Amino acid sequence: MAVTLVDSHAARVALFVTGGIAAYKACEVLRGLQKEGCEVRVAMTRSACELVGPRTFEALSGHHVTLDLFDDETSPIPHIDLAEWADLALVAPATANAIAKMAHGIADDAVSTTLLACPCPVVVAPAMNVHMWQNLATVANVETLKARNYLIVGPESGRLACGETGAGKLASPEQIVSAALYRLRARGDLAGRRIVITAGPTHEPVDPVRYLSNASSGKMGYAIAAAAAAHGAHVTLVSGPVSLPEPAGVGVIHVTTASEMLDATQDAFATADAAILAAAVSDYRPDKAADHKLKKAAEPLDKIELAENPDILATISADRGDRIVVGFAAETDNLLQNAREKLARKGCDLIVANDVSREDSTFGADTNCVTIVSPHDEETLDCMPKEQVAEAIIERVHDLLEPDDDYLAPSSPDATLLMPKAGA
Structure with a gap:
């Protein structure tokens, strides 16, 4: 952009x-x-x-x-x-x-x-x-x-x-x-607001050299963090293992497992106004992680007992009060139906539904094709760079936090990005 x-x-x-x-x-x-x-x-x-x-x-x-x-x-x-x-x-x-x-x-x-x-x-x-x-x-x-x-x-x-x-x-x-x-891109319409954002995958250890995970790159969450910081928010980014440069103006907490991500997110959310949970959290973890590398001959890996990981979105939503919580739904079919059901089930304000079956919207891509689902409406965005998707998400969060403010989204064709004052 x-x-x-x-x-x-x-x-x-x-x-x-x-x-x-x-x-x-x-x-x-x-x-x-x-x-x-x-x-x-x-x-x-x-x-x-x-x-x-x-x-x-x-x-x-x-x-x-x-x-x-x-x-x-x-x-x-x-x-x-x-x-x-x-x-x-x-x-x-x-x-x-x-x-x-x-x-x-x-x-x-x-x-x-x-x-x-x-x-x-x-x-x-x-x-x-x-x-x-x-x-x-x-x-x-x-x-x-x-x-x-x-x-x-x-x-x-x-x-x-x-x-x-x-x-x-x-x-x-x-x-x-x-x-x-x-x-x-710095502008001040979210000045004074504190936003927690999660990004990337989690790694759930099987043993010291193996883990369960997914293909999330963290690009979407990092783009959202950069956009929120550019709008003046105090941003805490809770990041799973990724290979991305830290966004400027953002405080980053690095975690590995879903449990660590939940703890860090809860701590940061205690003083925050909003949470945008873009991380692709592993649903399950090995029930018992071995403290040594498992050998195929003596310790077969064909059966790994799994335990369910904490549901970060549901946990944060249950404790949100009047604060804003945004979740993500990565789907390969029945995109809107699954997103609506997740919105109702988790109790958050918005679900960003992402069709990861598309090459231009899958994990690791530089573009995303999303629909933002609320209890009242749905907004389907054109397939666009993740930075522009991030701006659209921040626009919706701004509208929820500041419902009486006039706001022009930078992703809008008529929008312009305001320069900070000299030395800002």
């Missing part, structure tokens, strides 16, 4: 590349932003040019790269033009030096001067040696940026280019793009 702003232009991202060894990954970030419909222009430090040539970014972006304040044939004041053009400033990678300049208002090259002139939100993705990251000066500078509502993404821990291991590795391009989209 392309990011569109209030004046109907595609989201404009100024990508600032500084001189860290991870500068080459900025190319992937640029392409990821373009895939989401953003227009990207690049500014680079001279050190960054030693690692990746500006012509690479010019070819990828289709725009001139800003390198100098005075020797720029495209503009007499390039730093002001780029700063005023941008809806979002993204610094990736951000070296310790670049972070220090931002924190202290130093403007001595094209990148730092443009950043000082930017009135838009700023996202910073640090990357540096572990000791530089842990240095008290860097720690203080990062805290200064956070206090100014700069969004800091990463860094991750791992093996660094210098050969050391620890924190300082650039966040993945996917995480950086997610953070940029979160800032671009």
Whole structure:
């Protein structure tokens, strides 16, 4: 889904590349932003040019790269033009030096001067040696940026280019793009609301190396969490085992089994306004999980005694009071009939019925074909990317939480996504 702003232009991202060894990954970030419909222009430090040539970014972006304040044939004041053009400033990678300049208002090259002139939100993705990251000066500078509502993404821990291991590795391009989209799409219509979301499968152990599970990827639940956070909600995502980057602005609790998911969801729901239970929870678990790997010759696996797992949706719905609960129904036949029956049986407010028999709506697909079922009506959506399905679900939750508010869904053809205020 392309990011569109209030004046109907595609989201404009100024990508600032500084001189860290991870500068080459900025190319992937640029392409990821373009895939989401953003227009990207690049500014680079001279050190960054030693690692990746500006012509690479010019070819990828289709725009001139800003390198100098005075020797720029495209503009007499390039730093002001780029700063005023941008809806979002993204610094990736951000070296310790670049972070220090931002924190202290130093403007001595094209990148730092443009950043000082930017009135838009700023996202910073640090990357540096572990000791530089842990240095008290860097720690203080990062805290200064956070206090100014700069969004800091990463860094991750791992093996660094210098050969050391620890924190300082650039966040993945996917995480950086997610953070940029979160800032671009941020709006406040759910500010102050707390929402719990579950996602992914559960793994029910047979023994230390085997488990019962299903094919859920977690993509739908993660998209809903990202959408809710972008609308200003305080989001807790209770996630089963998945291979997805954590959504920006979301608190994530990782669990493995259905029992763990129930406990975490109940704890989070105790102070929440709504729960959206998108996880594909295993219905059964082995009655007794072995504490050692079972050997076929001595301990046949053809008969495993099963016990029923707790029903998370029914449990949360029974304790909801006047709070909102949304469940999911993954079906292969009799979609609406099964969804209506589940809605009545579980006692929740909405059921999102998903036809997983379709290739474009099955587990792991990037699109979903769903019908949102309430006690009063049904809304069948076109098959669309999961991000747009997530926006439609958040629209319905917003309407239930704030029934008197005017609301325009971002998934609607006439809708626009509101930019946050500068620095928000």
